[in-house]
Amino acid sequence: MKVVLPDGRIPRRWYNILPDLPEPLAPPLDPETNEPVDPKKLERIFAKELVKQEMSTKRYIKIPEEVRKMYSKIGRPTPLFRATNLEKYLNTPARIYFKFEGATVTGSHKINTALAQAYYAKKEGIERLVTETGAGQWGTALSLAGALMGIKVRVYMARASYEQKPYRKVLMRIYGAEVFPSPSENTEIGKRFLSENPNHPGSLGIAISEAIEDVLKDEKARYSLGSVLNHVLMHQTVIGLEAKQQMEEFEEPDVIIGCVGGGSNFAGLAYPFVKEVLDGDNEYEFIAVEPKAAPSMTRGVYTYDFGDSGELTPKLKMHTLGHRYHVPPIHAGGLRYHGVAPTLSVLVNNGIVKPIAYHQTEVFEAAALFAKLEGIVPAPESAHAIKAAIDKAIEAKKEGKEIVILFNLSGHGLLDLHGYEEYLEGRLQDYEPKDLPISNALNLKS
Template identity: 55%
Template sequence: MRKIILNEKDMPDFYYNVQVDLPEPLLPPLHPVTREPIKADDLKPIFPQSLIKQETSDEREIEIPKKVRDKYLSYRPTPLIRALALEEYLNTPARIYYKHEGISPAGSHKLNTAIPQAYFNSIEGIRSLTTETGAGQWGSALSMACSFFNLKCKVFMVKASFEQKPYRRILMELFDAQVLPSPSSTTESGRKTLETDPNSPGSLGIAISEAVEEAVKNPDTNYALGSVLNHVLLHQSIIGLEVKKQLKLADESPEILIGCVGGGSNFGGLIAPFVKKKIKNNQIRLIAVEPSVAASLTKGIFEYDYGDTMGFTPLLAMYTLGHNFVPPPIHAGGLRYHGMAPIISNLYKNKIIEACSYDQKSIFEAARIFAKTEGITPAPESAHAIKKAIDEALIAKEEKKERTIVFLLSGHGYLDLSAYEKNREIN
C-alpha cells in the first residue's frame, strides 16, 4: 500500500494528552521573579484561560472544538506514504513510511496548533496575537490562523531567517501580519540586544522576549507559542493519532518513530500516542533528531531555565544550552532554540526516547536523496528526520533485517530553495 489515506470522518475528534503517560510528573514552571511555582493567574496576561487549562490538564483526551475541526478538514487527515522509491534506492529490507504534514496550507505541521490557539483567543475577546518565528513556518501558520478568526498578528522573525527566507515573510504579510526582524528596535528587549551586538543574527530566545514584551504591554494582545509548551504538544498529537490509525490499516507495527526537534512540537505530536506502549514493553524506538549546533538534548543539561533570552517567561525544567545561547545561523532556522519542551525533556531524562544530532551538510545530502527519489523537497528541519531514517534503513540492510520505520515530514521546503542553493555553493 503506497498511500494510506483516512476518511474525513476518521480524523480524531480529541487531542491526546501525553502528560498522563509520563514516567514521572513534570516539575512545575517557576515564576521568573519570585521563582515560586507558577499559578494560573500568573499566565492570564499572555494566555487565554482555555489554553492555561490545557497546559495543566490531567485528562488523557481533550475534545477538539467543532470550529477547529472544520478548519482542520481543509487539509486533514494528512497521508501516510510508503517511501518505495527511497527504499529501492537504498536497497534496504526496511519499510519506510513518512507522515506528510507539508500538505497543510501553511506548508507545515505548525497549523495544527495555530488554529486552536487563534480560536481559543478569539472566543475570549482577544483582538491581536504576537509571536516569534525562526524559519517562518510557525509565523506563516499563525498569520493564516489569525486571518481565519479575524485577529491581528505581529511576528518577530529571527533576523538570520528574515534575511535567508524572504518568501516566508511575504507569505505572512499576505495574511496581513506585521513581520519584524528580531532583534528589532521596537522593543526594549530588542534594543538591549542591539546595544550589546549590533550585528546579532538573532535567536528564538531573543524573538520570544520581544513577543512576550509586546503582549504584556497591550491588554487586548496575547502571546502565542509554536512549540515547547504542553498545550502546543497536545494540539500536535493529532499527527500521532492519525499515524496510529493509518498503520493499523496497513497492518504495520512501527519499530522506529523519528522526528526532528528544536522545541519539540512535531516530534512530541508524532510520538504522543505511542509513549504508553514504549513504557509498557520497550519494543519501539522513539528518536529525536537535532542540529549539531543547537543540540539541547545531547549537549545540554537538565535544569530550570528561561524560555527566552531576557528572562520574561517562566522558568521551565528542561534540557537547555542556556537562555543566552545564540546558535550560529543555519538554514534549519526552526531548530535554532536553546531549550527543549519539558515533556520531551522528561521523556529523554527517563530514557523513554533517544536523541542524536547531525551537521547541516549531512542533512542537505539526505534531503537531496529524498527529493530525487520521492519527488518532494523537504524543509531543512524535516531533513534531519530523513537523515536518521536513511541511516536506520542502511543498518537494517547491513543486518539483513526487515524493519518498519516511520518519520515525520514536518514541512515542505519550496520556500527554502535559497537555502538549497546556498548549501550547494558552500559544498
C-alpha cells in the same frame, strides 16, 4: 503507496501525555519567587483556555468541532506515504513510511496548534496575537489562523531567517500579519541586543522575549507559542493519532523518528505511540533528531532555565544550552532553540526517547537525495528526520534485519531554496560548539 483518511476520521480528541509520564512534570517557576508560577499570571500572557490545558491532567481533551472543520479545510487528514524509491535506492530490508505534514495549505504541521490557539483567543475576545518564529513556518501558520478568525497577528522573526527566507515573510504579510526582524527596534529587549551587536542574527529566545514584551504593553493582546509547552505539543498529536489509523492499513512501526527544535512535531507524531510504551502495551524505538549547532538534548544540561533570552518567561525544567547561548544561523531556523519541551526532556531522561544530532551539510545531502527519489523537497528541519531514517535503514541492511521506520516529514522546503542553493554550490557552513560553558550560558541565580 499511501493512505489518505476521509474527513470523518480526523481525531476528535487531542492526547495529553502529562498523566502518563514516568515521573511528575516539574512545575514552571516564577522567576521572581522561584516558586511554582500562579496560573493567573500566565493568563496575562496566554489565553485562559490554553493555561487550563497546560495544567490539565485529563488524558484526552476534546477538539472543538469548529477546529475540526478548519482542520479539514486546511488539509487534514494529511497523507501517509511509503518511501519505496528510497528503500530501493538504499537496497535495505527496512520499510520506510512518512507522515507528510507539508500537505497542509501553509506547508507544515504548525497550523494544527495555530488554529486551536486562534480559536480560543477569539472566544475570549482577544484582539491581537503576538508571536515569534524561526524559519517562518510557525509565523505563517498563525498568520493564516488569525486571518481565518479575524484576529490581528504580529510576528517577530529571527533576523537570520528573515534575511535567508524572504518569501516566508511575504506569505505572512499576504495573510495580513505584521512581520519584524528580531532583534528589532520595537522593544527594549530588541534594542538591547542590537546595541551589543548591530548585526545580531537573532534567535527564537530573543524573538520570544520581544513578543512577550509587546504583549505586556497591550491588555487586548496575548502571546501565542509554536512549540515547547504542553498545550502546543498536545494539539499536534492529531498527527500521531491519524498516523496510528493509517499504519493499520500497512503494518506496525518499529522505529518512530522526528526532528526537534522545541519538540512539537516530534511529539505530534510520537506521543500517541509513546502512550503504548508507557502503558506496557507495545515496544517502539523513538529517535529525536536535532542539529549539532543547537544540541540541547545531546549536550545540554537538565535544569531550570528561562524559555527566552530576555528572562521574561517562567523558568522551565528542561534540557538546555542556556538562554544566553548564541545559536549559529543554520538554515533549519525552526530548530535554532536553546531548550526543549519539558515533557520530552522527561522522556529523554528516562531512556524512552533517544536523541541524536547532525551537521546541516549531511542533513541537506539526505534532503536532496530524498527529493530526487520521492519528489518532495523537504524543509531543512524535516530533513533531519530523513537523515536519521536513512541511517537507520542502512543499519538494518548491515544487520540483515527487517524493520519498519515511520518518520514525520513536518513541512515542505519550497520556501527554503536559498539553503538548498548554498548546499548545491558547496557554501554551507557546519557549526558545532567546541565547548559549552553551560554555567555561563545559563546565567542563573543559584
